[in-house]
Amino acid sequence: MKGFIVATTFLLVSKLALSQVCIEIESLPSKTTAKDTIFFASSINKWNPSDKSFMFTLNSKGKLSLTINSSADSFEYKLCRGNWNKVEVDSLGRAIKNRFYSAKLGNNVKVKVLGWKDLSPKLKPIVSKGVSYMPNNLDAPQLTRIPIIRMYFPPDYSSGRRFPVIYMHDGQNLFDETTSFSGEWHVDEILDSLYKFHHFSCIVVGIYNGGTKRMDEYSPWKNDSLGLGGDGDKYTKFIVKTLKPFIDSHYRTLTDRENTAVIGSSMGGLISLYIALEYPDVFGKAGIFSPSLWFSPKSFELIQKHKTNKLQKFYLLAGAKEGYKTVPDLQKADSLLKKSGLDQDYLRCKISKDGEHNEWFWSNEFGDAIRFLFNL
Numbered sequence: 001m002k003g004f005i006v007a008t009t010f011l012l013v014s015k016l017a018l019s020q021v022c023i024e025i026e027s028l029p030s031k032t033t034a035k036d037t038i039f040f041a042s043s044i045n046k047w048n049p050s051d052k053s054f055m056f057t058l059n060s061k062g063k064l065s066l067t068i069n070s071s072a073d074s075f076e077y078k079l080c081r082g083n084w085n086k087v088e089v090d091s092l093g094r095a096i097k098n099r100f101y102s103a104k105l106g107n108n109v110k111v112k113v114l115g116w117k118d119l120s121p122k123l124k125p126i127v128s129k130g131v132s133y134m135p136n137n138l139d140a141p142q143l144t145r146i147p148i149i150r151m152y153f154p155p156d157y158s159s160g161r162r163f164p165v166i167y168m169h170d171g172q173n174l175f176d177e178t179t180s181f182s183g184e185w186h187v188d189e190i191l192d193s194l195y196k197f198h199h200f201s202c203i204v205v206g207i208y209n210g211g212t213k214r215m216d217e218y219s220p221w222k223n224d225s226l227g228l229g230g231d232g233d234k235y236t237k238f239i240v241k242t243l244k245p246f247i248d249s250h251y252r253t254l255t256d257r258e259n260t261a262v263i264g265s266s267m268g269g270l271i272s273l274y275i276a277l278e279y280p281d282v283f284g285k286a287g288i289f290s291p292s293l294w295f296s297p298k299s300f301e302l303i304q305k306h307k308t309n310k311l312q313k314f315y316l317l318a319g320a321k322e323g324y325k326t327v328p329d330l331q332k333a334d335s336l337l338k339k340s341g342l343d344q345d346y347l348r349c350k351i352s353k354d355g356e357h358n359e360w361f362w363s364n365e366f367g368d369a370i371r372f373l374f375n376l
Contacts, residue, residue: 019072020107024065025056025079027112031119032081038113041087042077043323043357044070046226046294047266050082074102075323076357079113084181088113093120095183098358100321123178128188130154131175134205138246142238143217148208149243150175151251152188154201162252164202164259164374167239167275167283169218169268171206173359183359190367198376205247207239209268218267220274221296229295236275240282256284257310261373263287265362270295273333276312277302285313285373289362290322290355293329303333306340313346315369317362319355327351348372 025038040054041047048054056064056079076098080087090096091114101109134149150171154163168174168187177184187204194200210217213231220232239262248255262283264272269291276286293299314337318330334349350368355361370376 019070021068021070021101021109022065022107023056023068023109023111024059024063025113026063026110028064029113029115029119032113032116036081038064039080039082040066040068040077041080042075043326044068044072044075044077046292047357048226049080049084049087072323074100074321076100076321078182079111081116081118086116086118087182089115089117089120091115093117093123095177095180095359097183097360098356100356117181125176125178127175128152128192130157130192131188138243140238140242142234142242143210145210145213147210147238150206150208152191152204152206154203155192155195156201157203157252160252162254164261165244165247165253166202166204166261166263167244168204168206168262169209169264169271170214171208174204174206180359183363185359185363185366187363187366190363191370194367194370194376198371200370200374200376202370202374203247203251203253205243207243215267215295218264218271219292219295220271221298223295232271232274235271236278239275240279244282257282258284261285261287263289263366263369265289265291265359266357267292267295270299273299274302276314277306280307280310280312283312284310285315287315287317287366287369287373288330288333289317289365289369290319290326290357291316291330291333293333294325300332300336303336303340306337311342311346313373314342314348315372316347316349317355317365317369318351319357319361320351320353321355322357326357 038056039050041049045051045054056066059065078098130153134151140146173180174185174187215228216231217235219229222230260283262272262275269288272286273288276283316330316334318326337347
């Protein structure tokens with residue numbers, strides 16, 4: 001019996017040792033100052049860019065390092081200086097993919113930071129001709145801010161006909177890397193290609209997030225441990241009661257539910273799910289990319305209430321390399337939606353074995369989502 005206890009203890013200690021990872025920064029950009037604090041933002045700390053529990057400090061060698069204790073044997077991460085406008089980039093100022101750690105890399109990892117977004121030369125915007133900012137004359141009574149709206153119009157918008165509309169969140173990241181905080185979706189280039197090869201045209205309404213208000217507005221429920229969330233219903237009402245009527249009255253849109261979609265990723269995926277389920281009379285299609293279902297268990301309660309008296313199309317997506325329960329949570333959502341009566345014609349759940357929690361992944365899957373949602 002004693003031997004069993006000793007062996008079990010040894011295994012537990014070994015497992016604990018394996019879960020301890022030390023990340024050491026070998027070099028930083030020359031413009032980094034001594035006053036700058038470097039943070040670790042990851043799938044294991046819910047992508048918090050200023051989490052003091054994951055702050056780099058000087059070690060005995062005079063290097064900035066961070067020791068992480070985690071039960072996860074793999075995770076994605078980036079380094080930043082307190083917010084996403086100060087995230088690491090490449091030497092030319094371009095967004096980089098999330099860093100990826102797996103147990104195969106061992107317990108000691110060395111990294112080099114090549115640049116910071118806010119300290120790099122500004123990139124030249126590269127956007128399609130159809131991308132433009134909506135005139136900033138829209139009142140937003142449901143919000144405490146006036147959101148920036150950037151839109152995409154198809155190459156044949158001048159034809160005079162009306163078009164389907166896709167409402168998307170994190171508008172900074174949709175069309176233009178120079179405005180993005182973590183990379184670009186290339187929505188404009190992808191839709192231009194779909195127009196060329198599939199003769200599909202639509203309008204996209206990209207709503208910029210509210211920065212520090214992002215997590216509050218992208219969840220209708222509070223996350224007590226984070227002290228965030230709870231304004232998602234106000235944000236939803238802004239889209240349904242204020243923004244959509246404005247768009248429909250000022251642009252040539254197809255206003256019915258079959259031609260109205262909502263798409264978002266991460267926290268944007270969570271609020272997209274909420275919007276579609278709360279307003280099935282308005283949104284007939286939804287793209288739910290890597291949704292942050294961990295944020296509140298009430299998201300599953302909402303799905304369980306889903307009724308199929310008005311069928312909606314859902315495209316669910318996650319990557320196997322995302323971590324933090326993203327895949328099992330999405331599979332649970334898929335199962336609940338199937339139980340509500342949705343079949344394969346109305347529901348697709350895709351798990352990509354190489355998918356990571358970033359704009360590259362979502363951009364690569366955006367075209368497939370559009371083809372499914374709009375039957376191309």
